[in-house]
Amino acid sequence: MQTDFSSGTSPQTIPNTRNISLNINGTTRTLQVTPYVSLLDGLREYLDLTGTKKGCDHGQCGACTVLCDGKRIVSCLTLAVMKDGSQITTIEGIATEEGLHPLQKAFIDHDAFQCGYCTPGQICSAIGMLQEGKAQTREDVKELMSGNLCRCGANTNIIDAIMEVKNGDHHE
């Protein structure tokens, strides 16, 4: 079914929309989306959570990485309707009243960016990786962070920042 704009139908009444509920950074948000809306577009365009970045939109760069029910995923390759009822953590949700997340501090300390576009995805991915607990060595970290590309080439500093937090060396 196509929306017929000529008949005076409001452009807002797109067919097949449905209401979904996402718990985002601890707050329940409802949004009305058509099935083809990706989780990434749902966050950015419907909820104005623009910290999560759209890089390639094809799962190749990792800029859109968020945590979904505790697991890191690329939000461009899933549909918002598929995540109805899920808990989502984005870059906007990781600092606390006490201050920045340790990874955010470590990224600043190590100058782990140049343009900063990949940073939200890098940090969400690193949080997921540390929770998975599978990385033992620096080589493991590099391998398990390979889904996040940094076109500025700050990778060495990014891995340094992550290793510092992983090893518990971060100082206030």
Place this chain on the structure above:
Amino acid sequence: MNNFDYVKATDVAEAINGIASNNDAQYIAGGTNLIDLLKYNLTDAEVLVDVNHINSNHNIEETEDGGLKLGAFETNANTAYHPLIEERYPLLSKAILAGASAQIRNMATNGGNLLQRTRCYYFYDANTPCNKREPGSGCSAKLGYNRIMAIMGTSEHCIAVFPSDMCIALAALDAVVNISGPDGERSLAFNDFHRLPGDTPHLDNNLQPGEIITSIDLPPKGFAQNYSYLKLRDRNSYAFALISVATGLELEADYIKEARIALGGVAHKPWRVKEAEEFLAGKLPTRENFAAAAEIIIQGAIPYEFNSFKIELAKRAIVRNCMMALHPETQLPGAQPSA
């Protein structure tokens, strides 16, 4: 991407009915390949039937014969890191972890891994002819930039390769694919699941319309003592294989009792040559014997303008990986060369 309707299935029968009721319906599981294809308008659907909420086939379970049953709807990551897989089928774990990225492995399912489409550039470029995308339109890869394409089992209609890593290990392990459909349940040996292009390059596998993969059985023999997965590619990580090799060896008193060797990056399906494995049985696990087996495996390869390097690379990768299988403890992250 065009809009579509969306329904969640809660059991396998409901999912099959959801597909049967609409000719243009498709199953969606992890979505990591399907959503990409939808965005490029390389496929479309009136309805997506979400199988992630089906109340079965999410687990890794032990089977009565001493093997394991992998639920089709379990994620690749949970499968690779499952204690029983790590302990008894480390070859499978290594192969899964060599594929895609950690984020995508958290999303992609076991069933979906088998059903991913080729990453042939021309299949992905809707402006160029492609017999897989549009039967009868021609193959752009044959006379195009064919560096990543197949050297074995090609046809005049298609030289694309099947891109999975997980499936190369599943082929080596003699896995069995369990399928449900409108006409009931059936099982296919792994080697019978994927197809060569032949005259029907648009068909990647032998799944019939409406059928769904429900689980994958692993036989008891996991080659956990001597195994290796080697993946050679243009980046150290997060790239598809130019050549990959899965090897499982069963040794007895210094001799090879049984060998399994499967190749990725060379054909439209995981590539195994029984004659080479039979040649190795009863022989010493030496570089010379593995090189002789490699010659048997690569016999008859047909290169194209830009991928003739794959012939020598495949032979060396086979030898290297079989030697690595003698020392699996030396394997590196990302299935890079070691030992």
